[in-house]
Amino acid sequence: MYGKNKVMLLKQDFQRVLFISHNAFSTTLNNGKTYSSFFEGWPKSKLAQLYFQNEKPNFNVCNNYFHITDEQVLMNKKKNIGKKIDETNFNNIQKTQSSVHSYVRKNPKAILTLIRDIVWGINRWKNRNLLEWLNEFKPEVIFFVGGGSLFSYKITKFIASYFNIPIVLYFTDDYLTIPSKTKTIEWLNSKRLNKYLKKFNKSVDKIFVIGDDMKMEYQNKFNKQCISVMNSVDTEKYNVIRLKSEINHGVEKSKIKIAYFGGIHLNRWKTISVLSQCIREIQKEGKHFDLDIYCVEKPAKEILEEIHHPPYSNFKGGVNEEHIISKMMEYDVLLHVESFDTNMIFKTRLSISTKIPEYLACSKPILGIGPSEISSIKYLKRETESFIINNIDKVTVLKVLNEIFNKKDELNLIGEVNYLLAHKNHDSYKEREKIKSGITSAVKQY
Structure with a gap:
C-alpha cells in the first residue's frame, strides 16, 4: 500500500505538459531524439504533443499525439484538418515526411516561408478536432520549440490563452536575428516574427536555449533569464x-x-x-x-x-x-x-x-x-x-x-x-532535472 501511494505521489509532482513543435518525438531523427531525452520518465498520462510534420511519432515517452500538416491545411476541408494519433492508428500514417516540407528543405527560400505562414494564418487549423483533443487532455503548461515559422507561435499563443496557462519556450537555432536588408523577403520574415514575439513574450515564463552563446544573446533580447539545456545522452x-x-x-x-x-x-x-x-x-x-x-x-x-x-x-x-x-x-x-x-x-x-x-x-x-x-x-x-x-x-x-x-x-x-x-x-538525468524544475516553476509562478 505504501509503495502504491509513493508512486501516486511521484506522479503528482509532474504537470500536464502540451509539447508543441514541428517534429515529433523520435528515436532516430535528431530533433525528435533531443525532445525525447528531455521527457524520458515523464508519466505518459501527463504528456501530449501537437506537431506539424507528417512524421511517424515514437511512443517511448508519449502516447498522445495530434498532428496538422501543410497538406491538410492546403487541401482538406476545415472539418478534416488535424488528426489524433495513438498506437491504434499509428500504422495508418504512410509517409514519414511531408512532400511540401521536403521541397522547402531542398529549396530553403524565404518566399516559401512567407507563403506558408500566410496559408496557415487563415486559421483553418482552428477547428473542433483540435479543441476536442485539447479539452480532453487539459494542459497545465505548454513546452514550445520555437522555430522560424510565425504560424506555430500563433497556434501556441491561442492555446495558452484558451487555457490561461504559461509557455515554456525552447530555442535550438537562432531564428530571431534579423538578416541583412539586402535579402528583402528573409528580412521581412524575421521582422514579422520579432514583432509578434513582443506580444508572445508576455505569456512566456521560462526560456531554454541550446547553449551558452545563445543564452547570453537571448537574455538581452527577451530581458528574461535563459537556461542552457543541451542535447543529453544516457x-x-x-x-x-x-x-x-x-x-x-x-x-x-x-x-x-x-x-x-x-x-x-x-x-x-x-x-x-x-x-x-x-x-x-x-x-x-x-x-x-x-x-x-x-x-x-x-x-x-x-x-x-x-x-x-x-x-x-x-x-x-x-x-x-x-x-x-x-x-x-x-x-x-x-x-x-x-x-x-x-x-x-x-x-x-x-x-x-x-x-x-x-x-x-x-x-x-x-x-x-x-x-x-x-x-x-x-x-x-x-x-x-x-x-x-x-x-x-x-x-x-x-x-x-x-x-x-x-x-x-x-x-x-x-x-x-x-x-x-x-x-x-550531457548526462540525461541532469538535463531532465533542469527541464522538470523549469516547468514546475513556470506553473507555480503563473
Missing part, C-alpha cells in the same frame, strides 16, 4: 554497449576510419565533399583513410556525385536506431561538419549540434570542420579533445589529416577523455 547506456561490443577498438596501422552521422542539408555536403577530395589526395602519401557518410535522406544525384567516391568516401544511407550507437563505435574518428556559406553561418552560428554529445559518449575523437564563429565548433575547440578545421582550403584539411594519422596511437585515449566530458556536460 552515458551509462553508451558505456555498457561499448563494453559488450566485440569490436576491436584499436586503430589499424595503415588505415583510419572516419564516419559522419547526420543531415547533409544546409550545404554541409559541400564541406564533406572537400574532405573527400583530400582523403583521396593523401592516399598518395601512403596515409589511408576511409570516410563513411550515414544520412537518412538520400541526396540528390548531383550532391551524391560530390560525396560518394568509393573506396575513399562512401554514402551509406541511414542506420537502424537499434544499431546506431554500436555503428558509431566501429570507427576511429567521428566527423562533425558545418557549412562555410555566409548565409548558413548566419543561420547556425548559435546552434550546437545534437550529434556532438552522442559522439562524445561513444568515447571517440571528433574531427570538427566549420567556421570558428559557429557555437558547435567553438564548443568542440573549448571543451573537447577534438581535431578542428576552421578553413576549408585543401592545405589546411590535409595538414589536419596528417595530424590525425600521426596521432593514431593516441586516438583511444582521446576518446576516453571525451566520454568523461559527455558524462559531465
